Amino acid sequence: LLRCLPRGGQRKDQGRLDTIPGFLPGIGTDIKGCAFADRCALADDRCRSELPPLYDLGGRLSRCFHHDKAQALPRATPSDVAAAPKAAAAPVLRVAGLNKTYASHGHALRAVKDVSLDLRPGETLGLVGESGSGKTTFARLLLGLVPPDEGGTIELEGKALAPRLENRSDDQIKAMQIVFQNPDSALNRSHSIRHLIGRALKRLAGLSGKALEARLNDLVRSVRLTDRHLAVKPRQLSGGLKQRVAIARAFAGDPRIVVCDEPTSALDVSVQAAILNLLADLQSKEDVSYIFISHDLAVVRYLSDKIAVLYLGRIMELGPSEDVFSGPHHPYTEALLSAVPKLDQTETARIRLDGEIPSATNPPSRRMRAVSV
Template sequence: LACDPKLLVLDEPTTGLDATVEAEVLDLVRTLRSQTGAGILLIAHNLGVIRSMCDRVGVMYAGKIVEEGPAEQVFDDPKHPYTIGLLQSLPRRGRRKGERALATIPGTLPSLGADLPTCVFVDRCPLATDLCRTVVAPVVDLSTDGVPRMTRCHYPELVSTIEERESASILSSTGETVLQIIGVSKTFRQSGHDVPALVGVDLSVADGETLGLVGESGSGKSTLAKAILGVHSPDDDGGEITLDDHQLAAQTGDRSTEDKRAMQIVFQNPDSALNASWTVRRILNRAVKKLTGANQDETDRRVAALADHLRLSPRHLDMKPSQLSGGLKQRVAIARAFAGDPRIVVCDEPTSALDVSVQAAILNLLAELQSDQRTSYVFISHDLGVVRYLADRIAVMYPGRIMEVGDTDALFAGPQHPYTEALLSAVPSVDGEPSTRIRLEGEIPSPANPPSGCVFHPRCPRVLASGICATTEPPMLEASLGHTIKCHIPPDELRRLQQTPADASLG
């Protein structure tokens, strides 16, 4: 901005950010656009962000713009098969894994440098005919009333007839508690000061269940995940973590082979998680041998079975990670996590760097693996739509504390903790649905100097005028069976208040 640009290019400016910070960044972009008059080229795979921010949208595939036009028209009435495929891949309007698997686009993106003489999307297109394979797709002018719009397709008038591919629901059921987190606290020592990262966390995960963990950066999600895995040990007298009713050793190195095998992780970035110099086969071979102690014949059999289950071809097994797409790399990372038939898999933002069609395939895969093997997930994500689709229950964290936990449907239906309410209000809708945004003042507090009373009270839009929020730690109140909220405001009162804007302090 120092050079007073006429064009500002923003390349994935909100990827990896939580909903409230993302909303603040987008507010800043809107302000800059208004104040400077600069044009903005926004590159993003979050379609909700694109819908909320952009006047016009260009959809790219294999190096070509396949559709371009006013944002509202492109989202509400797409005219290219790829565009509608992207929109159908989203977990929209509260869809859950138990209702229907997400739609995906069959096939994969062409490799760089591939010869694509006619239509770039022909091999994946449900409308493709011999014409598409022999004649270059024309640029069709769809402009109306002087508003320019185009698509690159032989059959734009048929795009609206493309129905979402039939997909079965992914059945899931939960059983007895497999993981129990009891009063876990973790304090770090920094510059001579105690910094509490976790404070008395109580959670449980059932057999075959997905527990979603949400909250702003700095809320303690990753610290809790590392405590579960034994990377960080809880404080002395700082609670315990049990697996199948036996207490886990605090550190990974002190855990038995069976316990290590039972708990695995899928990281956000497979590029840094996978050994770049090894083939996929060698990566999976090592995981199987280390976790199961299998001989070479048994290892080969298990690797082949893993690859088949994860839809990795024999060709993929002999490739290195750099030769794979982002989605295939994440499949390899998931295969490695499942090499020892784990009981619990921690998924730390596993889809945040993926486009929506690949994201849908990975979410379906995780749900299928869970259904087949009754694996439990602790699923960390900033994408609340993704969490809503996959999670059976959700826990909301704010500086090391659980502020709300409950069944996914109950949590979204409300009442919600005021912090949860603010998170949900900040999510941009790909459907263009209006929402009342709750703007939180200030920053998430430093764990080194947390506020007294309720840790959320300095930012809370519903802080009580009586002052109790600033002086007294709130209780965990039951909103419904299994749904609890850490707040001084009774759940029935929260429900009533959340029907109206949060614009006044309460008595």
């Protein structure tokens, strides 16, 4: 479990996260030995036939015959990654002067204010900030789910995008897809996985017959699902498997950009590692770009090439991921980074932001929130 966490500034181009192989035993499975034996590289015949006792290790207990070898557990995921250098390319997405204002009890609430940025093919932009900072609103503007204010522009591969989804062409719609935080809200529980992915292939890729079946099988393999998963319905799958289905559906139309809105926040760390590895592998293979929204800064650092720090809908800092993490140049970024728990380093004093984000209907003119250490 500890190896599944991206630690020490680990990044996708330096190696994949380790994962736990296989799946939990099914309910009602007759387990004669160690419950973890089928997923453990240290397991032997004794582990599979005899239940280990709880060994007293001086203040802690471990139910493992090989507790003295636990830290030597072989990796389940290859650590090396063939990271090909990226050639300079024109931005696949360009945003200029984007604003979004809502009316709230007679006041103007500026949810996104004057955001400008670009995204290149095969690049990941991480969006970070507290809840209410405008991350999801910005994503909804990109997807055309809500229209921006007049004046701003969104360009996809050099062509202007209509403000509303219904006014965009089929090619523009399939070029920008989303993976939600909760796959249950995006997957129809009444249909099989085969139907859900197949329907996306029909609508987004225009496939049918043998071509659809071939692409379906390719997608299933690419997200590490098996043929037996195709016949079941979402309610029969774990959260991690459902998220794999959601990712497969998002990639059905060969998108240029995928918005990932907290895609791993509801998953345990072992499944999170598998999903992050999957996203990194698909990006390397398909040259797709990501807008990656998350509160987990270690996860953002692992997957992102650039970071945009949002506060009250405004960009506070924007730059290459490692530059932002190694030497932030805005006090809000510094405060966010100092709040990240560090398992493998000595804890340093944390910068605490007092209170909540100020109201967007009456934003502060100059002063930041008070901080304490």
